[in-house]
Amino acid sequence: MYNVWENVLAEIKQKVSDGNYSTWFQDTSLISTDNGHIVIGVKNSFHIKQLKVKFSDIIKDALLKNNLEVKVIDFEVQSGSKPRVRTREITASDIARETSIKPRRTTTSSNTPSFNNGLNSKYTIESFVIGSNNDVAYAAARSIIESPGDRYNPFFLYGGPGLGKTHLVQAIGNELVRRNPDYKILYTPISHFYSDFVDAIKSGKGKDFNRKFQKLDCLIIDDFQLIVNKEKSQEEFFNIFNDLYQLNKQIIVTSDRLPSQIKTVDERLATRLTWAGAFDLQLPKFEDKCAILRTKAELMGAEIEPEAIEYIAENVNTNIRDLEGELSTILLMSEVRNLTPLELIKSGSASISHTNSKIRPTSSKQIIERIAKYYNLTVKEMCSKSRVSNIKTARQIAMYILSKELSMSTTKIAAEVGVKDHTTVMHGINKIGSDLKTNFTLRDQLAEIKESIYD
Amino acid sequence: MEIEVSQDKLSKALNNVSRIAVGRVTLPVLNNVLIRVDNGKVSLVTTNLDMAVVDYLPVSSSKDGVTTVPAKLFAEFVSNLPKGEVIKITSDGPKVTVSAGKYQSSLNGSPADDFPELPELDETKAVIFKIGIDEFKQGISQVAIASSNDLTRPALTGIYFNTYDNILAIAATDGYRLAEKKLVKNVQSEISVIVPTSSLQEVLRSIGDDMDEVEISFNDDLVRFRLGEVEIISKLIDASFPDYRRLIPKDNNIHISLRRDELIRVTKLAALFARSVSGSIICEAKAPNTFSVKSVASELGENDSSIETEVTEDTKINLNSRFLIDALNSLDDKEVIISLASRIGPAVLQNKTNDDYTHIIMPLSS
Numbered sequence: 001m002y003n004v005w006e007n008v009l010a011e012i013k014q015k016v017s018d019g020n021y022s023t024w025f026q027d028t029s030l031i032s033t034d035n036g037h038i039v040i041g042v043k044n045s046f047h048i049k050q051l052k053v054k055f056s057d058i059i060k061d062a063l064l065k066n067n068l069e070v071k072v073i074d075f076e077v078q079s080g081s082k083p084r085v086r087t088r089e090i091t092a093s094d095i096a097r098e099t100s101i102k103p104r105r106t107t108t109s110s111n112t113p114s115f116n117n118g119l120n121s122k123y124t125i126e127s128f129v130i131g132s133n134n135d136v137a138y139a140a141a142r143s144i145i146e147s148p149g150d151r152y153n154p155f156f157l158y159g160g161p162g163l164g165k166t167h168l169v170q171a172i173g174n175e176l177v178r179r180n181p182d183y184k185i186l187y188t189p190i191s192h193f194y195s196d197f198v199d200a201i202k203s204g205k206g207k208d209f210n211r212k213f214q215k216l217d218c219l220i221i222d223d224f225q226l227i228v229n230k231e232k233s234q235e236e237f238f239n240i241f242n243d244l245y246q247l248n249k250q251i252i253v254t255s256d257r258l259p260s261q262i263k264t265v266d267e268r269l270a271t272r273l274t275w276a277g278a279f280d281l282q283l284p285k286f287e288d289k290c291a292i293l294r295t296k297a298e299l300m301g302a303e304i305e306p307e308a309i310e311y312i313a314e315n316v317n318t319n320i321r322d323l324e325g326e327l328s329t330i331l332l333m334s335e336v337r338n339l340t341p342l343e344l345i346k347s348g349s350a351s352i353s354h355t356n357s358k359i360r361p362t363s364s365k366q367i368i369e370r371i372a373k374y375y376n377l378t379v380k381e382m383c384s385k386s387r388v389s390n391i392k393t394a395r396q397i398a399m400y401i402l403s404k405e406l407s408m409s410t411t412k413i414a415a416e417v418g419v420k421d422h423t424t425v426m427h428g429i430n431k432i433g434s435d436l437k438t439n440f441t442l443r444d445q446l447a448e449i450k451e452s453i454y455d
Numbered sequence: 456m457e458i459e460v461s462q463d464k465l466s467k468a469l470n471n472v473s474r475i476a477v478g479r480v481t482l483p484v485l486n487n488v489l490i491r492v493d494n495g496k497v498s499l500v501t502t503n504l505d506m507a508v509v510d511y512l513p514v515s516s517s518k519d520g521v522t523t524v525p526a527k528l529f530a531e532f533v534s535n536l537p538k539g540e541v542i543k544i545t546s547d548g549p550k551v552t553v554s555a556g557k558y559q560s561s562l563n564g565s566p567a568d569d570f571p572e573l574p575e576l577d578e579t580k581a582v583i584f585k586i587g588i589d590e591f592k593q594g595i596s597q598v599a600i601a602s603s604n605d606l607t608r609p610a611l612t613g614i615y616f617n618t619y620d621n622i623l624a625i626a627a628t629d630g631y632r633l634a635e636k637k638l639v640k641n642v643q644s645e646i647s648v649i650v651p652t653s654s655l656q657e658v659l660r661s662i663g664d665d666m667d668e669v670e671i672s673f674n675d676d677l678v679r680f681r682l683g684e685v686e687i688i689s690k691l692i693d694a695s696f697p698d699y700r701r702l703i704p705k706d707n708n709i710h711i712s713l714r715r716d717e718l719i720r721v722t723k724l725a726a727l728f729a730r731s732v733s734g735s736i737i738c739e740a741k742a743p744n745t746f747s748v749k750s751v752a753s754e755l756g757e758n759d760s761s762i763e764t765e766v767t768e769d770t771k772i773n774l775n776s777r778f779l780i781d782a783l784n785s786l787d788d789k790e791v792i793i794s795l796a797s798r799i800g801p802a803v804l805q806n807k808t809n810d811d812y813t814h815i816i817m818p819l820s821s
Contacts, residue, residue: 018481019480019481019482019483020482022481023479023481023482023504044504044505044676044690044693045574045676045677045690045691046502046504046505046506046507046571046573046574046690047504048574049571049572049573049574049575050571050572052572053572054571054572077676077690077693078693328701329701332697332698332701332702333702335697336611336628336630336697336699336702337630337631338608338630347820
């Protein structure tokens with residue numbers, strides 16, 4: 001096709017002046033010739049009218065001479081007619097951001113389902129990256145998609161913030177709807193659940209509240225832990241849960257901890273929620289993080305060096321949400337700066353944000369005092385050589401916090417908390433670090449201690 | 456063709472349109488201004504094929520016709536005629552005669568057929584905004600300063616008009632700094648286009664004292680600005696603008712309030728000693744009450760000035776002094792807020808009384 005256009009241009013060149021040729025035809029290209037519908041690419045909108053009005057006969061003649069069928073000639077602005085220097089292209093998912101004009105805001109598109117299920121279609125099962133941290137939960141999710149309401153009912157999913165709970169449960173919902181558009185699903189964060197419930201009571205329709213749930217085929221409740229202290233809502237949820245469960249409808253619940261660890265949750269409800277087992281999402285390991293980053297970059301259509309991926313994976317240790325946030329910031333900055341991600345990282349302008357950076361520095365002494373106070377010990381007791389388990393744990397927590405918050409060296413910490421040498425400190429930090437992954441009580445305690453330190 | 460028009464009106468219009476009529480060797484007709492009289496409506500048109508300026512001229516009498524004459528020559532001739540004269544322009548083929556009282560000249564024009572056809576904006580599909588002239592002028596000049604002139608990266612050579620949360624915002628970045636202005640609130644239409652900065656600067660130059668509103672119409676690949684009798688049509692840049700709002704840091708928690716004139720003074724002082732290409736100066740905040748600006752040039756000496764203000768937390772950042780001065784000059788409050796993070800990150804500058812204008816400067820590596 002390219003050659004034909006060269007010939008056409010040569011033909012045109014003989015008919016028009018050099019000035020006209022280089023101004024109007026130099027940067028043109030032939031985009032398509034489908035069934036006599038000729039589309040010619042031009043540099044900018046100022047060229048279209050001129051070519052149409054002044055040169056269309058010449059163009060038509062030249063096309064005909066080259067044995068092309070001509071019915072209509074259209075022109076299109078094509079910035080690609082002149083290749084631009086760009087080291088890296090971000091396209092694919094970014095196409096939405098292409099310069100474009102929507103004439104007026106249209107309120108609803110015609111193909112939205114009549115029933116608002118609360119699902120966000122961006123969460124798909126395909127984009128969920130499977131690794132050693134989540135493969136069990138993923139397998140259960142697949143089995144639910146195959147036969148909802150069967151083996152894993154209720155499906156209870158728990159894990160820390162930003163590890164993909166919402167993604168996985170929304171993906172289940174989306175996949176179920178995709179397979180059967182008539183399937184009635186409701187996704188609701190528990191906070192909406194109880195605010196709806198409060199509204200219903202206010203307007204005197206408290207009794208009708210559970211009716212809208214009875215028609216559902218699948219109910220997804222997110223962030224269940226927030227039900228703390230909402231006894232009436234809990235009771236209502238318990239009733240709805242029982243109704244749906246009797247009818248073998250799929251129930252999916254997520255939370256950041258096990259139901260038995262949520263304060264004020266009724267024991268009956270707690271055991272019921274974990275009847276079919278509780279599945280947890282853990283922090284991804286280094287390899288999992290690399291895989292997540294690679295998939296995410298691929299979805300964004302961006303290129304990123306393996307070294308850059310490893311750098312991000314090594315430096316973000318909090319959760320997947322932060323990991324993705326950091327990746328998109330780096331990709332964006334590298335697009336703006338016109339550097340590759342690795343060059344950007346090497347230039348030092350991409351400093352990985354530490355989530356705790358907002359915390360003001362405090363003295364180590366203060367931290368130790370607060371921790372001792374939290375555990376009802378004196379500083380002297382805590383920093384003794386006692387092997388009593390609660391004192392030992394308090395001491396290890398102190399080591400952990402000093403190391404994470406103040407980035408103190410292990411030798412210094414050893415001197416502060418009164419242990420013999422730095423290996424003891426290293427052991428303590430590792431111990432707390434690994435306990436935190438499984439022990440939710442410890443996680444809560446740590447959060448409370450941090451709060452008290454930085455208050 | 457025949458026109459009778461007063462000297463001051465013609466001179467003003469010609470000055471306005473002739474700026475973009477710059478020589479192009481391959482197509483000499485682009486040096487010319489097109490004079491068209493159609494049903495008594497007189498228009499002067501010039502184009503450089505990226506944009507076009509059209510000026511509708513109020514005349515006392517006219518006869519239909521069309522011709523082109525060299526724009527610069529014509530403009531200079533008219534501007535040197537005595538004020539208040541009535542100028543008569545007649546064309547006979549390619550010869551154009553201009554006479555005013557005892558002054559007369561004849562210009563060699565070229566046929567109007569050679570003049571390129573201009574694209575037209577499809578009104579029915581256009582998205583239209585009307586903006587007060589002062590806000591428009593201020594907004595564009597505040598943002599244009601951050602725009603790049605690196606032609607290999609076309610998206611950054613323009614100003615990005617976009618809407619979010621019913622706000623029409625404009626933004627520009629050159630990769631080292633970013634400026635955003637919320638231009639109009641409560642807009643209904645949605646838009647996302649890049650307008651070449653050079654075209655916008657031309658629009659600013661065309662603003663006269665008697666104008667109070669600009670009407671901007673966007674089409675798929677064109678934009679049109681209407682200012683009284685002047686119409687400017689420009690192409691849009693066909694590229695995608697970076698998702699700039701994600702570059703605005705949200706966790707800068709050290710907010711320092713400073714007097715703008717004082718900060719400009721200390722920055723200028725420091726800039727004298729910052730002679731390297733990047734003009735790097737060190738801004739340092741020290742709790743509880745010192746903000747200092749330092750620079751060192753090993754061969755010249757060094758400078759250290761400080762301002763007293765409330766500081767909650769220590770931090771330090773290296774900035775390009777020129778960028779900082781540019782940003783401060785774009786702000787207009789008496790007091791400005793500079794927001795920094797405790798780690799190395801971009802600096803955010805805003806007026807103290809409102810957040811309509813945001814200027815971000817990337818730090819330099821120390």
